[in-house]
Amino acid sequence: MSDKKLVAIVLVASLLFVVVLTAIRLRNSASTDKRNNFTARTWHEHTFDGLGFVQDIESAPGGTTFATFDHFGICRTTDGGLTWKNVTNGLKPASLCIGFGTGRTVFVGGGRGIYRSADNGDHWEPLDKGLESAAVEKIAHDMDGNVVASWCRTDEKYHVSRLDEEGRCWQQVRTPWANKRVVRIFPPIGRRQYVVTSQGVYLATGGWSKWKHVLQLPKDDYIRSSAISKEGRVAFVVTEYGDQDGHRMDYVFESSADGMKWSEEKFSAKSGTFGMHNINPHCVGWTSDGKLLAGANSGLYERAPDNRSWNLTNARTMLLLLTAIPPWVSAISTDRVGRIYLASLDHILVSDPETVKKEH
Secondary structure, rough: OOOOHHHHHHHHHHHHHHHHHHHHHHHHHHHHHHOOOOOOOOOEEOOOOOOOOEEEEEHHHHHHHHEEEOEEEEEEOOOOOOOOOEEEOOOOOOOOEEEOOOOEEEEEEEEEEEEEEOOOOOOOEEOOOOOOOOOEEEEEEOOOOOEEEEOOOOOOOOEEEEEEEOOOOOOEEEOOOOOEEEEEEOOEEEOEEEEEEEEEEEEEEOOOEEEHHHHHHOOEEEEEEEEOOOOOOEEEEEEEEEOOOEEEEEEEEEOOOOOOEEEEEEEEEEEEOOOOOOOOEEEEEEOOOOOEEEEEEEEEEEOOOOOOOOEHHHHHHHHHHHHOOOOOOOOEEEEOOOOOOEEEEEEEEEEOHHHHHHHO
């Protein structure tokens, strides 16, 4: 048998294996979706070539949604994910993060500084004064409309700065969490604002200087992802390495509406997955009507009505059609009209706007 024939046989066999494996997964996923039809949504998908994997998705208050990629790209949609435009426009900050100011103002930060756009991402200008050689990790605005940024330098010490009134220079400010690694600075809801660090949660009420340390985790735990609902409930994923063998356990924490009470539960779900026993959540999100979501290494899960377990949603079926590997959900975002955006590798799934209108 010639080498060419042998290669052809191997390729055909590999293709058949992938087809059979995908069919089995789709069968299992379909049975799960029928059981959980209360989560049924219609999804459409977009694949991004040449930008790498989707790193994060953020929806602006005005309705635009941005996605960042690990090959230093940023894309924008203004029509609910039907079309996307690359608005990188020469930006090259590593590990992009996105923050929003007022109106159409957008900020992008990363390992090479911070940039500002006054026209929703069409044009960018550097805004590094006061943050020279800083790696910017998170950007947001406070309850008085000031833009703040969390950043560090090569000494790995973390700092917080606020943009001055002229919008030209960053000035360091003191906060109880200024020396912590920040996971998320949430936009304020009324006169309340949350900051989630890698090991705790801070809440400001009535002003930027009035912070309370409302939750502290043990030293072996760290927060991986966090999200806030429209009503102001905070949820996040915690990973704990609790024994000498380094065995990992994942928990989902959720706050009460006032942020003073927290519930903790180990993540458990009926996955319906083929050959998958350990389900590790990577990110959390909220639907517009207050249902808690978790993105895991086997699909998108929604908190069951009993608030004790999780159900696999029908987004898994679409994800399985895109790739033969388990449908890894790495980021979740919800826009102002309730569309849900999911990141998986170099794909973004968006729930159909018409479905959202019917549900809400």
